[in-house]
Every structure is written in structure tokens, then in C-alpha cells.
């Protein structure tokens with residue numbers, strides 16, 4: 001059934017409407033009142049989207065009813081609804097408000113409710129007014145609530161209980177800002193009266209972990225966010241089916257609340273009740289924290305494992321050696337028959353380690369995944385009853401290492417330092433011992449190290465002078481963790497080698513986005529101007545649905561170039577290999593005309609991307625040149641074209657997997673899929689790895705470091721692949737090629 005829409009933002013309306021298959025009636029701002037009057041008189045089911053700041057109540061009175069509806073916090077938590085989606089306006093058409101239609105509107109507006117079994121009748125509506133609270137169960141009450149401008153709350157409860165009424169009564173009236181509303185949520189009674197600002201007081205760095213089965217990591221993550229955010233805690237917490245691992249910065253005034261939240265009998269986060277909090281020996285002052293914040297935000301992430309071990313079969317963590325307190329460890333280090341295994345990676349050992357009578361055998365791994373092979377090699381010839389002492393930074397890596405030694409290698413006397421070096425250093429500080437750990441501890445936050453003693457054990461990797469600074473190579477694809485002195489750092493611009501320094505300079509030069517921006521604003525593509533609303537909608541939708549992949553879209557400047565080339569060539573048949581969400585496809589289809597583009601054929605193998613593209617293609621059907629979307633792999637489709645002897649294409653845009661560029665190129669030329677005067681455009685021919693902000697390995701599992709290394713490796717392989725392709729084309733006598741250095745590089749290849 002057609003429904004009319006109005007909005008101050010036509011592109012928004014357009015997108016909203018076509019997704020629902022609705023007819024659009026848009027109008028200019030000046031005449032909105034008259035159009036609205038007309039629409040509300042003539043269109044039975046009127047709904048609208050508005051970008052206007054005006055209150056819709058005033059605009060629509062009589063034609064439809066507008067209600068403000070909020071999800072109560074418990075309901076939101078249960079449905080895992082983001083805070084940004086906690087409220088909504090519901091538009092109920094008709095001359096009298098109808099509870100039934102309102103419920104229907106709510107059901108459609110809050111898609112999260114649809115996850116509930118049954119219907120929204122499970123959810124009750126409560127009108128909250130300054131002096132009373134009522135269950136809204138009739139149209140009359142609904143009208144009254146609307147007239148009183150009372151917000152409606154959605155609750156689970158089938159009936160309003162006294163405690164619920166009390167809870168609402170205690171809410172601040174008329175919402176004095178977001179912070180107050182947040183505080184009104186059900187926080188434990190021992191929380192500080194006012195929400196804290198972490199920056200104005202001393203900070204306690206601490207970590208905790210627990211190996212415990214967690215059935216629903218996401219659910220625990222949302223509870224943790226709920227409880228930790230008001231305490232202004234920052235840091236990084238990983239949750240996995242095997243347990244939880246946290247490293248956080250806690251303002252001193254929040255510390256007591258955190259301890260009570262996690263104490264043995266605490267009902268708030270039962271999975272963590274009684275967890276051991278591993279406190280750093282020294283506080284960070286507010287100034288230190290502000291100068292170099294170890295963490296800037298609170299990130300709670302769900303992972304496959306809390307310590308990425310790379311093992312296929314899980315270990316039995318109930319047999320993971322015996323824990324030694326720091327005092328027992330202090331003694332044990334003097335046992336000359338014991339073997340001391342440093343489970344940490346090589347760069348950590350270089351910064352500082354234990355010295356005692358036990359025989360030190362560091363593993364010297366680059367990542368935790370190498371631990372197992374290293375353990376086997378270091379202990380291959382040892383009797384299984386030899387005493388093995390293991391340690392790491394916070395104790396978590398040793399749990400798995402000790403379990404491996406017992407479960408898989410059969411050692412019988414495995415011991416590990418409880419709370420790791422951090423806990424030992426704190427105890428040494430408290431007891432006034434001369435620490436047996438000399439040097440600094442590598443830590444997994446932005447500080448990278450904290451000193452235990454003033455000894456400098458490590459050396460600059462570039463010039464071998466004594467050095468303490470741990471950093472990562474500034475050339476992101478390399479990102480190697482290294483120890484480097486200030487002189488070498490300065491000389492090599494923070495890179496590990498002259499090669500990386502050159503790479504960095506190249507990357508910085510190519511990152512001059514201003515030129516790109518200027519080109520974009522100065523480009524005008526007929527018939528759209530700088531960028532068509534549909535392209536902007538498509539770009540926005542792509543960023544929403546494919547945040548990790550949205551950079552693959554051609555974008556406005558490249559889109560305008562493709563459009564222009566199609567027109568210059570007077571291309572009638574266009575083939576695109578690699579549609580993604582259809583940005584370039586629309587640019588080609590926009591170059592339509594009697595002597596211009598007649599058909600755009602496009603190929604995509606990812607069904608999700610193809611669905612999105614198709615949705616947009618439908619919406620421009622009849623307005624631009626016809627688009628034919630082929631779902632499947634490029635080579636299959638090309639083979640089909642060859643078998644069916646389809647007419648050659650005047651313009652082919654190759655933008656699929658770069659590693660197969662040579663195959664596609666050969667196929668197109670060998671089978672004459674490109675017309676004699678046509679052009680083959682190839683994207684990303686100057687592909688270079690993505691350079692971003694420098695990041696550091698964060699947690700003990702050093703996942704990020706490994707992740708960065710993987711990305712760097714993949715990028716280098718792609719770079720090699722496009723280089724091989726460019727070389728291949730250059731050597732092919734059948735064609736000419738010119739590479740335009742726009743964006744990632746665009747080749748124009750033509751028959752000689």
C-alpha cells in the first residue's frame with residue numbers, strides 16, 4: 001500500500017522509502033505545511049521521516065499521534081539494545097490514539113523486541129508523569145498520557161510491582177541530562193554518589209583473570225560495561241568461552257567499589273566473585289596518567305580465547321602446576337636444582353628478568369603460540385621429576401604453560417609464580433626485599449614498561465648501546481617490537497631499519513588527503529553534480545553494513561573518473577568485475593544515453609554485498625542504464641560469456657581479487673572480450689599497505705601484535721601481486737597501458 005513521506009532530507013526519505021518499497025512524496029521546505037495538510041487529509045496511512053528540528057506533535061496534531069517511547073534499562077540490557085537505540089518516536093495514524101496501533105508501531109520501531117518470544121503484549125507500557133505512574137491499558141489512558149506529554153516506558157513485567165513504582169519515583173524528574181539518567185540505572189548501593197572523572201585523581205593499574213566456562217561471553221560483556229563504566233574504569237577486557245582476562249586503570253575513588261563488586265559473595269558479577277586483583281606496586285598520579293594514559297577507553301571484547309595459544313586441543317587447566325606466593329617464589333629461586341622458565345617473549349625477557357641460583361632457561365619466543373615447541377626443546381632431556389619454576393607478567397600465560405608441562409609433557413613438579421612478576425614486584429616493594437627481578441617489566445598497555453629496579457639489561461637493537469625504550473617500528477606494515485636508543489630512534493624516524501624509514505616516508509607522502517578532497521569538491525559529474533544523493537546513500541549504507549570493507553568502494557573522485565571515461569569512450573556495453581555494493585556500477589550506469597552506456601554487466605561473488613547492490617540497483621531501475629548483476633566467481637562468469645559468445649565490451653573495469661589479475665587479463669584478451677576500441681580499466685595497481693596510527697600489542701596474548709604482523713604480510717603479498725600484474729601488462733605486446741596515480745592507482749589498458 002503506498003504511503004506518502006515527507007522529509008527535509010530527500011536522500012534520507014528516498015533511501016528509507018525504497019527499502020520498504022514505498023512511494024515517495026517529497027516537498028520543499030517552504031511548502032511543507034500545505035503539503036502536510038494535503039497529505040494528512042488525503043492519505044490514509046500517513047507516516048514520515050523528518051530531519052527537521054521542529055516538534056512533530058505541532059505539525060501533525062489531528063492527523064496522527066506521536067509518542068515518545070523509552071526502553072527501560074533492564075529491558076535494554078536483556079535485549080542487548082545499544083544506548084543510542086533506547087528511545088524512539090512512534091507515529092500512530094488516526095483521529096483517536098489506538099493502543100493496538102501503538103503496540104504495532106513499537107514492535108516495528110524497536111526491532112530488538114522482535115527477538116522476544118510472542119508479542120509485545122509481554123511488554124507493558126507505563127506512563128511516567130511528574131506525580132504518578134500508571135499502567136497504560138486503554139485508549140483513553142493513552143490519550144491522556146499523550147496530552148500530558150508523558151513519556152512511556154516499556155517494561156517486561158506483566159504487572160506493575162510496588163518496587164517498580166518506587167524505582168520510577170526515584171528517577172530524576174524530567175531528565176537532567178544524560179549523566180543523571182545513566183546514574184538512575186540500577187547501580188549497586190556502594191557506588192560513589194557522583195560519577196567520577198578519572199583524570200583528576202590517582203590511578204591504580206591492575207589486572208585480573210580467571211579461567212572459567214562462560215556460556216554467553218556477550219552477555220557478560222554487557223553486564224561488565226554496565227557496572228564498570230560509571231566507575232570511570234578504562235582498559236581492555238577480553239572475554240571468551242574459556243574465561244576472562246582484564247587489564248584496567250582504576251581511579252582510586254572507584255577502587256573500593258570495584259573490590260566490592262568482585263568480592264567473594266558479590267551477587268553482581270558472579271562469574272568473577274572472589275577473583276584475585278593483581279595490583280601494580282605503584283599508583284600513577286593524575287599528571288602521569290594525563291601525560292601518558294595507559295588506556296584511553298574501556299574496551300570489552302569477546303574473543304575465541306583469552307590467551308591465544310594456537311593449540312588445537314584444549315588443555316586441562318585443572319592440572320596446571322602449583323601456585324607459589326611471591327614469598328615462596330623468592331625462596332624457590334635459590335634452589336640450584338630447579339629450572340627457571342621465563343614463559344614471556346624475547347623482548348620482555350630482554351628488559352628484565354629473575355636472577356637466582358635456579359638455572360634460567362628463557363623461552364625467547366616471539367609470540368605465545370611458539371611456547372609449546374620451545375618448551376619441548378628446552379626440556380627435552382630433563383627427568384620428569386625435575387623441579388620446574390615458571391613465571392610470566394601477570395600469571396595467566398603460566399597457567400597454560402604449566403598445564404602443558406603436566407598434561408602433555410608429563411612433568412610432575414611444576415610450580416608457577418602467582419600473579420606473575422607484577423605481584424612479585426608489589427610484594428618486594430611492600431616487604432622491602434632486594435628484588436631478585438632486575439630491570440623493567442614489559443606491560444601490555446601504552447606505557448610498554450614499568451621499572452622494578454634501575455638496572456638496564458637491554459641493548460639498542462640498532463647500535464647495541466644500553467637502552468630501555470621499547471617501541472614498535474613506526475612503519476606500520478612492519479610494526480616490529482624493538483628496543484631502541486633515542487639516538488637511533490631519531491635517526492631512523494622511529495623505524496627499525498633504513499628500508500622501513502623509506503617505506504614510512506613514501507606512505508606519508510601519499511597520504512596527502514587534501515588534494516584528494518580538493519579534487520572531489522571541484523569535480524562535477526553530469527547529471528549529478530559532485531556526488532549523487534543515491535551514491536551518498538549507498539556509501540552510508542555500505543559503511544553501516546560493511547564497516548571493515550567500506551574502503552573498497554570506489555568513492556566520489558574515482559567514481560567520477562569512471563563515469564567520465566565511459567562517456568569519453570562512448571562505451572555502450574560496460575563490464576565490471578567486482579561489484580561490491582555497486583558504487584562504480586551506478587557511476588557507469590549514470591553515463592547512459594543514446595550513444596552512451598546501454599548496459600552495465602557486473603559480477604560479484606559475495607552474496608551480502610550483492611544483496612545490497614541489488615537493492616540499490618532496483619531503486620534506480622528505469623532512471624539509469626539497465627544493470628545486469630551476475631552472482632558468482634569472475635572466472636565462471638567470464639567462461640560463460642565466452643561459451644555464449646556474448647558481444648565484446650567497450651569498457652571493462654577490473655576490480656576483483658588482485659592476486660588473479662593476470663589470469664583475468666589474459667582471459668579477457670585471449671577471448672577478445674574487450675572490443676577493438678575499448679579500454680580495460682584496472683583498479684589498485686599502485687596498491688600499498690594501509691598506514692594507520694601506530695598501535696601497540698595490548699594484552700598478554702599479544703593478539704594485536706600478531707594481527708598486525710598478519711596484516712602486514714598479506715599487504716606485502718598483495719603489493720607483490722599488483723606489481724607482477726603491472727609488469728605482465730607492460731610485457732604484453734598486444735596492449736598499451738597508462739597508470740594514473742589516483743587513489744590506489746588506475747590503469748587504462750587498450751589494444752595497440
Ligand SMILES: C[S@@+](CC[C@H](N)C(=O)[O-])C[C@H]1O[C@@H](n2cnc3c(N)ncnc32)[C@H](O)[C@@H]1O
Pocket residue numbers: 552553554555576577578579580581582583584585603604605606609632633634635655656657
Ligand atoms: C574492491 S571491491 C569492488 C569495489 C567496487 N567495484 C566499487 O567500485 O565499489 C572487490 C569486490 O570483488 C569481489 N570479488 C573478489 N574476488 C572475486 C571473484 N573471484 N569473483 C567475484 N567477485 C569477487 C569482492 O567480494 C569485493 O566485493
